[in-house]
Amino acid sequence: MEKRFIYADNAATTAVSEEVLNAMLPHFRTAYGNASSIYKLGRDAQKDVETAREKAAKALGAEPREIFFTSCGSEADNWAIKGVAEAMEKRGKKHIITSVFEHHAVLHTCEYLEKKGFEVTYIPVSDKGLIDPEDVRKAIREDTALVTIMYANNEIGTIQPIDEIAAICNEKKVIFHTDAVQAVGHVEIDVHKQGIDMLSLSGHKIHAQKGIGVLYIRKGIAIPNLIHGGGQERSKRAGTENVPAIVGLGVAIEEATKNIAEKAAIITPRRNRLIDGLLKLPYTRLNGDRDKRLPGNLNISFEGIEGESLLLMLDLNGICASSGSACTSGSLDPSHVLLSIGLKHEIAHGSLRLSIEEDVTDEDVDYILEVVPQVVDRLRSMSPVWEKMMKGEKYRRKIYYREHYKPVGKKCGMCGDVLPDGRATYCLTCLLKDHAKNPSIVTQKRLYNRGFDNLMIEEEIASMGLR
Numbered sequence: 001m002e003k004r005f006i007y008a009d010n011a012a013t014t015a016v017s018e019e020v021l022n023a024m025l026p027h028f029r030t031a032y033g034n035a036s037s038i039y040k041l042g043r044d045a046q047k048d049v050e051t052a053r054e055k056a057a058k059a060l061g062a063e064p065r066e067i068f069f070t071s072c073g074s075e076a077d078n079w080a081i082k083g084v085a086e087a088m089e090k091r092g093k094k095h096i097i098t099s100v101f102e103h104h105a106v107l108h109t110c111e112y113l114e115k116k117g118f119e120v121t122y123i124p125v126s127d128k129g130l131i132d133p134e135d136v137r138k139a140i141r142e143d144t145a146l147v148t149i150m151y152a153n154n155e156i157g158t159i160q161p162i163d164e165i166a167a168i169c170n171e172k173k174v175i176f177h178t179d180a181v182q183a184v185g186h187v188e189i190d191v192h193k194q195g196i197d198m199l200s201l202s203g204h205k206i207h208a209q210k211g212i213g214v215l216y217i218r219k220g221i222a223i224p225n226l227i228h229g230g231g232q233e234r235s236k237r238a239g240t241e242n243v244p245a246i247v248g249l250g251v252a253i254e255e256a257t258k259n260i261a262e263k264a265a266i267i268t269p270r271r272n273r274l275i276d277g278l279l280k281l282p283y284t285r286l287n288g289d290r291d292k293r294l295p296g297n298l299n300i301s302f303e304g305i306e307g308e309s310l311l312l313m314l315d316l317n318g319i320c321a322s323s324g325s326a327c328t329s330g331s332l333d334p335s336h337v338l339l340s341i342g343l344k345h346e347i348a349h350g351s352l353r354l355s356i357e358e359d360v361t362d363e364d365v366d367y368i369l370e371v372v373p374q375v376v377d378r379l380r381s382m383s384p385v386w387e388k389m390m391k392g393e394k395y396r397r398k399i400y401y402r403e404h405y406k407p408v409g410k411k412c413g414m415c416g417d418v419l420p421d422g423r424a425t426y427c428l429t430c431l432l433k434d435h436a437k438n439p440s441i442v443t444q445k446r447l448y449n450r451g452f453d454n455l456m457i458e459e460e461i462a463s464m465g466l467r
Contacts, residue, residue, distance in 0.1 A: 002437045005318045006364045010183060010205075012153055012322055013356035017207040019255060024209070027244040035101050035241040036232065042109065043354060044244045052250025057216055059257040061190030061198065065082030068215045068233050069246050073181040075104035075226070076215035079237075080177045080198045081109045081148055083223030088145035088175075099123045099131055099140045099341040100441050103154055103179055107441055110148075115444075122151070122440050127342050128289040129158035135164050139170045147176050151183035151199075155337040155353060156288030157297025159187060166195035175221065181205055181213075186294050187262070191216055201253075202243065208252035212245035226399050264295040266358050274298055274354060277369040278436060281376055281391070287338060287351065296356040298350030304386030305350045305379040311373045319368060322353045336445060346385060364445040431465075432457070437465035 006338065007015075027048070033041030035049050050064070057064040070076045095445045098110055100122045121139045125131055136147060147169050153161045162178055163323035169176035177198035180189065185206040191199055198221065203212040217223065229238030275298050276288055283303035302310070307323030314321055323335070334348035354368070380386040411418055426434075426446065435457065437445040447457050 003318050004364065004367050006360060006367065006369070007320045008296045008354040008356050009320045009322050010075040010357050011157075011353065011449040013204045013210065014207045016209050016355075017252065017255065018246070019131050020208055020251045022348070023245040024248040027247055031243075033243075035243055036230070037348060045086050045241070046121055048247050049241055049243060052246045054203070055250040055254045059189075059253045060216055061192050061194075062216050063219065065234070066191075066216055066219055068217060068236055069241070069249075070215050070237065071211055071242075073179065073200050073205075074213075075102075075103040075176075076200035076202075076213045077103070077148075078109050078227040079177055079215055079223070080200060080217075081106065081146065082113070082226065084146040084175050084198075084221075085113050085116075087223050088276060089118075091145075092371055093143045093145035094118045095121070095144045096122045096145060097123060097136060097149075098446065099149055101123060101125055101129070101155075101337040102148070102150050103181070106150070106179055107146055107336075112440055114440075120439070120440065121438075122444075124439070126341055128292075129153060129156045129287065129337075129341050130162050130289055130292060133161050133166070133168055136165050137168045137172075140168070140174055140218060144172070144174050149176075149178055151178045151180040151189075152187065152294050152297075153288070153337060154182045155335055156299040156341070157182070157294040157355075159183070159292050159294065160289040162196070162323065163194050163406045165166075166197075169197070170195045181421065182294065183295075186260065186296070188260055189257075191218070197221060203249040203252060206252045206256040208249040212242060212249045213252075214249070251397045263358060267356060267360075270356060270360060270362065271296055271298055273365050274356075274368060275300070275361075277365075278352075278372060280371055285347075288343065294355075296360075297353070297355045298355075299338075301338070301347050301348055302352065302380075303361075304383050304389055305351055306375060306383075310350070310375060311351055311449050315370065317375070319371060322355075323351050336441060339444075339454070340441075343356055425427055432464060433466060436461045436464075443449040 007197055024202040033043060033045040035042060035045040041299055049072055053064045056067045070079065091361055094117060096110060096113060098106055098120060114120050123131055123135045123139060131149060133327060136149070147165065149162070149165055151162055166176050175197045176195070179200050181200060181202045182205065183189065184201045197218045201214045204210040225236055225238065225240045232238055259399045278284060278300050281302065285301050287299040287301055311321060311323055322452070334345050335351065338348035338351055412427040412430055413425050414434070415427060417427055431443050431446055435447065450458070
């Protein structure tokens with residue numbers, strides 16, 4: 001078997017396209033003017049910035065004045081969520097709705113706002129990784145300031161019912177934001193027709209360079225600046241314009257949003273071949289809905305192995321892939337996305353995400369389907385977990401109850417009782433009470449870290465009579 005090089009991690013980042021690179025190059029050496037300067041070199045740079053803004057607006061079905069350039073998708077998420085929170089707090093609205101499996105740019109921003117006195121409701125997802133719009137409707141209150149739900153999940157690729165959620169938010173007169181970093185260029189988006197109030201995207205997911213993003217803000221929505229200083233971006237985001245990156249993004253988003261259906265028709269059959277081929281292996285499962293997913297995304301769990309080992313061995317065979325979000329690839333914790341759809345720790349740890357585009361050929365698919373089973377078989381042959389499974393022994397990570405630890409003097413941050421576990425911040429009882437009262441990704445993750453899966457959490461809560 002001849003070794004190949006196959007890049008199948010486009011959800012993490014994409015290569016800068018030749019068209020984008022060629023458009024950017026003059027702005028490094030000859031057309032390098034500051035877009036805020038009044039002489040011709042500066043005016044030309046400003047003109048190029050506005051051309052890129054028009055391209056981004058057209059691609060999203062927006063108006064140019066509704067497009068604001070940022071440094072990345074995470075900044076766009078932060079600006080949208082913190083900006084709305086600050087604006088609506090003045091009206092007495094301090095409630096935010098999101099989902100349990102958002103990107104950390106959203107989840108950590110919501111956690112930050114919780115510390116500032118905001119209340120956050122985390123909508124659950126189905127075992128297929130889909131949000132029920134009615135759950136959003138039920139969660140909306142009089143003091144709800146914002147609903148933020150991702151368009152497509154970055155790990156399992158599921159496409160959410162954005163139109164329905166947006167319609168509910170419009171009906172309830174609640175601002176709706178969507179993180180569309182993974183969706184742009186893969187699904188048709190028209191923010192005005194769909195009723196989307198705010199949308200975030202990132203350039204490096206669509207073959208632009210890293211360090212450039214966009215926040216769409218519907219006209220009529222006023223939010224404070226995230227960055228203060230100069231008068232750039234119509235005095236909404238200070239900082240000298242990154243002209244080369246902005247120009248590159250304009251070219252990239254124009255190219256990415258052309259012929260979406262035609263590209264999907266090429267990629268989807270190859271994705272499906274990969275899914276069908278890999279699911280032939282025993283003790284595997286597809287994570288996320290089979291059909292309501294991005295054309296090039298597949299996420300499969302292989303029981304009995306660790307995802308990190310799988311990735312390293314695939315790399316040795318020339319295949320670039322991931323086990324989850326690239327932003328947390330260095331973490332040893334299982335994916336919060338996979339845990340949120342009900343996977344146990346040991347299964348979530350053995351996940352593989354492949355995100356392909358047109359350049360992954362049918363021959364590349366054949367190679368992946370040849371290599372992955374060999375790697376999985378080899379890893380399973382060395383795995384004590386797999387050995388236990390084959391012997392019919394039940395495998396479960398150790399559950400750390402109070403009696404497993406000796407008191408060390410540290411106190412629970414909620415009730416003040418002495419903590420048996422010196423590594424913990426809160427006692428198990430308080431965590432369960434908090435999760436029963438207001439289910440959140442924060443307490444959920446802490447319970448997961450103590451060995452509790454979704455079912456075990458619910459069983460403990462029920463046994464304590466908390467629900």
